[in-house]
Amino acid sequence: MTISTNGRPDHGPYLSSDPDERITADPIFEGEVDTDQTVVVCGAGGFIGGHLVADLLRQGFSAVRAVDIKPPNQWFQKFDQANNRSLDLREKDNCYRALENADQVYNLAADMGGMGFIENNKALCMLSVTINTHLLMAARDNDVNRYFYSSSACVYNQEKQDTPDVEPLSEEDAYPALAEDGYGWEKLFSERMCRHFREDFDLTTRVARYHNVYGPFGTYDGGREKAPAALTRKAIEAKLSGSGNIVIWGDGTQTRSFMYIDDCVKGTQKIMHSDITEPINLGSDELVTINGLVDVIEEAVGVDLEREYDLTKPQGVDGRNSDNTKILDELGWEPPTALRDGMQVTADWVEQEMKRHRETKSKSRFALAH
Numbered sequence: 001m002t003i004s005t006n007g008r009p010d011h012g013p014y015l016s017s018d019p020d021e022r023i024t025a026d027p028i029f030e031g032e033v034d035t036d037q038t039v040v041v042c043g044a045g046g047f048i049g050g051h052l053v054a055d056l057l058r059q060g061f062s063a064v065r066a067v068d069i070k071p072p073n074q075w076f077q078k079f080d081q082a083n084n085r086s087l088d089l090r091e092k093d094n095c096y097r098a099l100e101n102a103d104q105v106y107n108l109a110a111d112m113g114g115m116g117f118i119e120n121n122k123a124l125c126m127l128s129v130t131i132n133t134h135l136l137m138a139a140r141d142n143d144v145n146r147y148f149y150s151s152s153a154c155v156y157n158q159e160k161q162d163t164p165d166v167e168p169l170s171e172e173d174a175y176p177a178l179a180e181d182g183y184g185w186e187k188l189f190s191e192r193m194c195r196h197f198r199e200d201f202d203l204t205t206r207v208a209r210y211h212n213v214y215g216p217f218g219t220y221d222g223g224r225e226k227a228p229a230a231l232t233r234k235a236i237e238a239k240l241s242g243s244g245n246i247v248i249w250g251d252g253t254q255t256r257s258f259m260y261i262d263d264c265v266k267g268t269q270k271i272m273h274s275d276i277t278e279p280i281n282l283g284s285d286e287l288v289t290i291n292g293l294v295d296v297i298e299e300a301v302g303v304d305l306e307r308e309y310d311l312t313k314p315q316g317v318d319g320r321n322s323d324n325t326k327i328l329d330e331l332g333w334e335p336p337t338a339l340r341d342g343m344q345v346t347a348d349w350v351e352q353e354m355k356r357h358r359e360t361k362s363k364s365r366f367a368l369a370h
Contacts, residue, residue, distance in 0.1 A: 122182025166319030211283025215261030
């Protein structure tokens with residue numbers, strides 16, 4: 001990440017809302033790839049999936065198949081250079097259609113959201129197991145070369161996350177199993193499914209455990225957003241309205257690490273093309289309290305807010321951080337972007353979007369009034 005003259009991160013075309021401008025930027029992943037292969041991104045209409053499709057196109061892949069349950073006009077990012085398909089991957093037949101003649105598959109598809117969503121929709125989160133199960137069957141039967149599954153730090157034993165001053169979670173801490181109810185158990189089961197398809201059917205599978213991914217071109221309202229986006233939206237709302245206060249779920253002492261989207265996209269592809277057969281952490285190890293995250297967001301947005309704490313809302317485990325020993329040993333790399341830098345880009349984008357929506361709404365009201 002380069003720093004511009006005003007001291008802020010300069011992402012150039014990556015922050016552009018122009019699809020063509022984003023495609024002509026330099027790729028995030030710089031490894032050797034066979035651009036003649038057909039790559040399928042499942043969950044391409046989502047936050048991480050959209051960024052991954054963009055980077056595959058930047059690398060010159062001529063056959064990128066982007067698949068999501070939502071119609072393409074509802075995707076966070078849609079690129080005409082990709083083969084965009086709307087398919088419900090919970091259905092077995094659709095998984096076979098999606099992976100026909102595929103060489104590489106990235107499974108990022110899931111019914112999920114932030115803590116508010118996964119706490120109140122455990123059954124929906126668990127049903128995502130049908131997506132990975134059917135995709136693995138289709139990958140096996142279509143002779144897919146490599147299959148990537150996006151797991152989550154929610155698989156980790158909750159008893160190891162009961163204090164804000166948490167020890168970083170190493171890959172072995174998933175067992176004995178006591179995953180996050182609903183979402184975490186689905187991820188852990190699907191990890192095992194990937195393992196057994198590798199062992200029993202010789203399907204090359206790779207699994208990364210994501211730790212709190214954030215950045216532009218994602219959900220920041222509507223109920224599925226995660227903490228960085230939700231708190232950024234609240235801070236900008238306070239700034240634009242002049243209210244001067246922000247509501248935080250929990251007491252603000254909970255700790256987390258947050259990984260910037262570019263690091264996620266790069267790490268995902270590094271793991272996909274590696275020899276790492278077991279699930280591996282993909283996350284920042286920069287531990288911060290939620291209060292500390294709000295400090296960073298206030299600086300990025302340019303406000304100083306009065307804080308209110310709502311202890312009735314879901315707040316997750318007390319502490320969670322990524323142990324990056326394994327990824328450093330295996331790849332000689334770990335997510336490098338500092339929270340302060342990534343949140344500046346994220347806040348700038350969210351504020352642009354919120355102002356644009358306000359302006360559009362204002363124009364609609366003017367048109368109705370006249």
